[in-house]
Every structure is written in C-alpha cells, then in structure tokens.
Amino acid sequence: MSGSLEELILNSLSEGLELNTSDFANKEGVDHQLVVGTVKSLQSLGDIVKSEQINRRQWVVTGEGSDIITGGSHEFNIFNKVPETGGIPQKQLESLPNGKIGLSKALANKWLRVDKSSGDAVIHRKTGEVTDDVKVILEQLQSTSIDGVIDDKKLNDLKRRKLIKQIETKSYSVSKGSEFTLNPVRPETDLSPEMIASGAWKNLRFKPYNFDALGLPVSGGHLHPLLKVRTQFRQIFLEMGFSEMPTNAFVDSSFWNFDALFQPQLHPARDQHDTFFLADPATTPVDSLPPAYLARVASVHSEGGYGSLGYQSPWRLDEARKNILRTHTTGTSARMLYNLANQPGGFTPAKYFSIDRVFRNETLDATHLAEFHQIEGLVADYNLTLGDLMGLLQEFFKKLGIEQLRFKPAYNPYTEPSMEVFSYHNGLGKWVEVGNSGVFRPEMLLPMGLPEDVSVIAWGLSLERPTMIKYGINNIRDLVGHKVDLQMIYNNPICRLDC
C-alpha cells in the first residue's frame, strides 16, 4: 500500500510542479496522515522531495449545525409555529424543543413580535415570509468550505451559537527535490547475519539512527530508595569496623527500652501520647528479666548509687514490665552492653551499629510517621573521651559527604554529656541538625556490671531524613508506605552518599 501510495505521489510530482498533501489525500480518497507519512519517509531517503508546511484555518459545521441543515434553524421552526393570523401564547412556544432560543432569535430578527396587552404574552408574526439564512449559510459552509464568501459578523454569530467551529489543518506543499527519482533506493534499517556473512554490508546504505529518541526501557526489578540508603549506611559502619546488633524485636519491655537506660518512670516519653503500649501481650514475664540486674536498676532509679542521687521517686516493677513497641533501638544496645559486661572472661571493647524500625505514637505530619528507621552506632571501650565521639562523628559524616560539623549541648535522659550534631547545609545556607549523640550515663552502665573506667559513646539519626534530603522528597509518605508512586521506585538512581 505504502509502495503504491509512494508511486502515486512521485508520479504526480513528475507530471506537475507540486502537490498539496491535503488536496492529494482528498483526490485519491486516502487518509491525509498516510500521505504525510509517505512524504516524510521519502524525505528520509535523501533530497528526493521537498516539503513546506502550510497551515489552513477553516470553518466546519458542528453536530448541532448539521441538525439545522436537515431540520431548519430554531428560529425558522418557531416562526412556522406561529399562525399567519392571530397569535400563540409565548409559554406554548417556549415549551417546544429549542423554543426559547428560537423565539429569542426570531424576535431579534424582527420576524415576530410580543403582545402583552391581554396580560399573558402572545406572539404574533411581524412579517409574512422569511428565509432561513442560518441554514443557507451552514449549507454553503458544508458544501464549499470556502472562507470569505460570508461576512465575519454572521460567522461569529454562528460560532457563538456553536453551530460552526474553526479548525486548523496542517498540510504540506510537496515539490521535487534535487535527487528526485521515480525509483528511490531504500537504505537498510539493520545489520543482519546474512549481510555479515555475504559481505553485502559493503555496498549497502544504512538508515541513520534517531539519537534523540529514548531507548527501550530495561526489564528487571528495582530496590526501594530508602533501603538502598540503608545498604549504604550499613556499608559505612562495616567500613568503620562496627558489628551489627540483632534489633529484630519490635515488641520490647519498658524495662529494656526505658528503665535500663535510666529513663525515669515519670518521663513524658513514657506517656500514652508518645509510646505505643501493647494490649496483647501486655507484659513481659518477670522471669524474662535478669533478677540481680533488675534489682540494681530499681535501686539506682529510686535511691541512686554509683555516685548518683537517682531520681528519688518510687520505682515500680509493673511499669517496667509493660510491653511497648520500642521507641528506639537503644534497648538492644543496652542488652548488648549488658551481655558484654556479663560474658565469660568479662568485658571486651566493642563497636556496634544497627538500622531498624522504631515506633512513636505521635501526631503525624509531612515529616513524621508512627514508624521510622533509626540508625545507631556505639563504641564501648576504656577511657573514651568526648573528643573521641566528635572525631568519630566527623569520620562518619565525612562518608556521607558532610565535612563541616559542630556540636551543641543538649539533654537526653540516658547520655551525659549529650550533643546535638549540626552540619552546614550549603543549599539552605545554615547549620541543620543531623543527629544526636552522647556518652551513656554511669547510672545506665554501672548496674550492668561494666567496669567503671569503660565509657560508651553513641550516636543516632533517622534513616528517612537524610534520604528525603538526598532525593529531594518533601513528604515522607512519598517515600515510605503503600501510597508511594512505584514509578518513583522504578526511576530512582543508585545511592552514593558521598557525592
């Protein structure tokens, strides 16, 4: 088909000077787009034909316009409903199909008049004979499609009435090119095994590629952006010699999550408003908790010890046994430190990390969900200093591409000193908080049985925040949960944190 259409076009050009694609399509009774496609295809073979785009505006009759051509205009039909002598009530006319519009147009044309003398409006003819101009014009437009015959005012009126509309058609004026031929040679689209075998490729022309087009999308699956960042953080900790803690326990006792960390039982974080408590299983059996350690924790809270005054408030076992969804992964850190203190052979230095889910019963907004991932790192060794913590953080954040760090004094119930970590954000032009850090309190460490000169330095941050900054995501729901756009996951780049 395309071959024969191509022949038709070339023959037509060889006979005349040029052709218009639209007229040509009408004449041959083929689709205009097919003609245009064939011309473009000829042009891809060299300068066989030239083309110039021509834009034409023309009026076409709408569906309602076509109805008028068949059935007459509304005003004409209404006029005919009015008897030659005597009148007809306006209400009766208006109740006819298209009665209102027909009446108003017929009145405007001064074909009809209104008589209100008897109270109710009655319509009378004002003239004997009328011609249906609207129908006539529409017929003209439909048959000739020629502009300029009818004056603009009338056309605009019909356009307002949505009886006609203006459309723009693109066509091409096609003429012979410098390489015009009736038998164009088609270049090859692809290299085939046969061409390679026969050596035919040496004498063939190949069609040029369109390098502006996109390639074929690859098949295969995609990893989730947040978890790609998690992988990078795991990598960083591993590069720095930190071992991974077993944080796979969402449900924890208040004892390990709070009490072991010397977080007072009356602390607001232990409120119903901040923490998810479990209805089922509601409590941890008391024999799950190491009894001697439990007693030491109870007394350091209520009475102090280890150089501390304690909180001087009663400590209740019931409160410690309440099961919660852990509010941080530090409960696992506490267990690991307890194990370090109580392992055969006694304490040995350790470097630990974890990245896992934690839960807060908070008010949700664009940056807060009820669950998020906490990144945590800690070093337990003899005589570590605050300077060691800052130096370590400097190295850690350097691996995230953050060079400038500074530290602000802060408060945290289980670390002292406590420091908020700030980095200079070039985009925002200010210092922004990137994490929290501190030295675990002696009231937390000594009841575990750790030697007195062992310090534990630790820090934490969320996985979501750096990920949102990295990928420019403003609403956390666009990153985590079931409402994320899968296309975002499909299109997400690999994660390199330090560039």
Add this chain to the structure above:
Amino acid sequence: MPTINVKRDELFRRLGTTYTDAEFDELCFEFGIELDEVTSEAEQIAKEHGGRAADQSASTSVVYKIEVPANRYDLLCVEGIVQAILVFLGKQPMPTYRLSTPAAPVPVTFTVAPETSSVRPFAVGAILRGVTLNPERYASFIDLQEKLHQNIGRRRTLVAIGTHDLDSVRPPFRYVARPPDDIRFRALNQPEALTATQLMRVYATDNHLKHYLPIILDSPVYPAIYDTDDVLLSMPPIINSHHSRISLATRNIFIDITATDLRKAEVALDTLVTMFSCYCEEPFSVEPVRVVRNGEERIYPLLTTRTESISVEKVNKVVGISETPEGVARLLERMGLGAVATSATVSVTIPPTRADIIHPCDIYEDVAISYGFNRIHRTIPPTNKVARQLPLNKLTDLLRMDLAAAGFTETLTFALCSRDDAGRRLRRPDRGDTATIANPKTAEFQVVRPSLLPGILKTVAASRKMPLPLKLFEISDVVVREHGSETGARNCRSLCAAYYNVTSGFEVIHGVLDRFMQLIGVSDYRLEGSDSLPPYFQGRSALIRARGRVVGTLGVLHPEVIHNFELINPCSVVELELEPLM
C-alpha cells in the same frame, strides 16, 4: 524540649547588652539552648489564625522563642535565662539563696491531712516576703508556674502550684481532702461561690482547665487547702480561690505545691522560689514553711546546696582536655556552680537551682560546655574491631538484590496495620494471635502486622495507574505472638512476593519460589496442595515444606481477598519465613 517566649528588648535590657539575632543565636548554641524562632505576639496570633490580619491590639515588639533542655527547670523563665547567661559570660556571680528567719517566732505551719493520700498525697510550701511586682514580673511569675505545670508537673498530674496573697488569709494552713459537695468557694475569676461539683461542670467547657479535670474528677474526695478560718485558698490541681489571688499590689506570697511525687514537688518549689526571690525586699531569701505530714515535720523549701568532689584527671579524661584544677574550677563557675580547686580535685557546690545535677557526669558536661564543645580536640577512638554483619540481615540484603534482578520491585510498607487488614480482609479468622496495640491514635495502627501481604496488596491498590503486570516483593519483619519468648511476641523475617496481572500467574510466583530456593541452596522443598488456606482460592494454594517443616504458603488469592483490597485482577503470592532456611 520546652520553649519559652521572651521579649527581646526586655531580655537585652536585663542582659545589659544588645545582640544581633545571629549573635544571640550563636551565644545560645554555645550554652546549649536554642533560639528557635524570632517572632512577635502579633505574628504568632496571625499564624494561629491562619495568616489572617492580627488583632490590632497585639504587640509587634520582637519575641524570642527559646528552647531549653527539658531537665533545666531553672531556665523556664526570663529571670533564670538572664541569670544563667550573665554568669556564663562572667558578668555576675551566682547568688546565694538562703532561708530567712520568720517574723513570727515559729514558721507558718502547713498541715497535710492523712485523707489526702487517696487523691494527692504530698504538699509543700514557702513564703516570698516583701515582693515588688510589676506587670512584666507578674506575667513572668504566672508563666513560670504554667511551664512547671506542663513540664516537671506533667500537665499538673504530678505537681500543681498555687500562689496566694498571704495578707488575705490567716495561717496556719491545712491541706485536706473532702467530698466535692462539701467544698464551696468562689474560684478565681468566677462571679460567685460554687461547690466543687458545680465547678467541675462549669470547667468542663473551659478550653484551658478541662484537660486537668480528669486528674481528680472520679475521686470521692477532692484536695483543698484552707486557712485557719476555713477560708479556701486552692483546690489543687484545678483552681485557686478568687479571695486569695495575687495582684500587682501583693507584697507577701504564700506558695503551695501539691503533688503525687514528693521529689518533683520539692524541685518545683525550689525552682519557683529561687527564680522569684530576686524581687524580695531581701533578695534571694525565702521564708520557710513548716510542713507537718503523718506527724513528721519538715521545713520547706529545701534550698539544698550540695557539695560534690570531682577528680580533675577524670574530668580531663571524659571530656578529652587537659585543664588544671584551677582551670576546671573557673569553667564550672561560669556554669553557675561553686568550685574550689585543690591539688587533684575540685570541690563543687551545686546550688538549689540545679536539680538536674545528680551525678559527677553532669558536672563533667558543664565543664565541657563551659570549655566549648567545638574547641575540644577531635580524636579517633583507638578501638580496633573486626566487623560482623548480622547473618539474617546479610542474607536479607543479598536476597533483595537477586529478587530485584529477577524482575521484582521492592516495597517498604508499614509494620503497623488495622485489625481488619490483618484478619478479615485476608479471610483469616481472628484467633487473637496478633500483637495488639493498646492505645492507637488511628485505626491504621491497631496491630503489628502478622504478614507482609496486606502492605503489598495496599501498594497494588494504590498503583492502579501503573502498567501491568505488577511484580512486587518485600523482605521484612512481621510479628507473631509466642508464649515462652521474652516479651510474648517475636519478630519473624518474612519474604513476600506478589504478581498482579490480568492472568493469575501462579507459574510466575512458583518460579520466584524456585529461584529463591536455588539462591539459598535448598533443594529438598516441595509443595503440598491445601484447600483450607485462608487468603487463597480453593484448589490453587499450597504449603511450602522444606527442611522437614512448613515454611510458607503460595497460591492464587481468593477473589474475596482481591475484592477486599479493592483490586480488580487476579493475583498470585508467595510468603515464607527466612529463619528456618538459614
């Protein structure tokens, strides 16, 4: 972290220096408080009312919103902040607080009746004499009480404060508990006297007070403080009486604090009197009150000044500096502590304002802050360790990559879901075996997921626009209840993959299982057809048996499950546990 609002001009007048916002921000940063926002009363009102034009009467003078550490009750008012900063900058020494000698031969007595123990067992008190108030001081005094109520008082549950014009009442005072109908008084700003029962009804619609009513509402007796003539001073923790209210003209103030935690009451009292004794005729002196409870007498406020001896070697070791004893002492003085250096130790005097200091490590931190965190030399700890991944997480990460390579896309769904998601929508009968949350704020967080499936199906439902097929997977933890485990519930690493298309694609999911088994090197697995697996369609589901036990299931989802998750096409899934296969 509590935030307090301070008028900038007043702050700078008190500090005797003017700062730019940036300079003040820097000073705060060094000291460990935070200039959170620079605003004005008018701006704040406009913000609260959604950006509409502020009330014309609202002040446009600049207000600093300053965030202070949650354990520093002494920084909850402008008086405290100014004093701390002036001492920090070395412009003023820390004052010494002392108990004055009462005018009368014995101190004012405040008796705690035994019946209060059933509702609010503790009370303490103190008197500020010869106070000069002005509108600013008065406002700050009220503000500090409110901050203490919210913070150390845990919204008045632990601690509630009442302040009274001492000259309007007659000591001794009694703290009692009475049935609410027997308590009748004119409450602050109320037009007439009402019984406690009536008052609680009035306050049920009071936006400020209604939050505190539940603290005592259901108690058969309510707490009340009376003077010797049976004039009521206060009905804690709700409201004071109109009769004893303080005004700008008040010179002598009686402070009562009632509590469910004695230590917190003592700290709140010390904080209030140390902060406002600066306005007394004899500054920094407080008149004691004798509190009698269960026959025991105690003099309040405690105004305890403690001494703690710290080792300079230890301080230097902890902070990572090398200061002399004298140097350490100088650093501590800037933090408002008394400090005397000896050869190897510093004897530190902790004033009653610093209830946050309970261990020498709190003093080490003050040394570090005073030295300047950012002047401390940063070092790398010498701890050398060989790192080890958690085997389960290592396996998880490796499998994730290969499942993505197999054409499946990873989802990350919530660990919490509704009871319906976990049960009815999956056609799983509720066997009460799901870890359930006691206090969820929304229905989305009723239980911890027992399966990854609801999250994946909700992801499919939210991805209607995406071209088919959808091939999704997740490897993450679910929670199962287990008697005999430490808490009664345990995490279980689960893998779930789903294929959603116009055809059910069981063979695709079966292929995922085969590939998974290939990846972890398990060859002795088989499928055992089962008709009774809840989320699946009859005859199109199987148990996965490996290493002698059932490790998971796979199949075509039941049309009702498809419908329950608002899907329209068939869907095949596999879900299995990783740990038994490691």
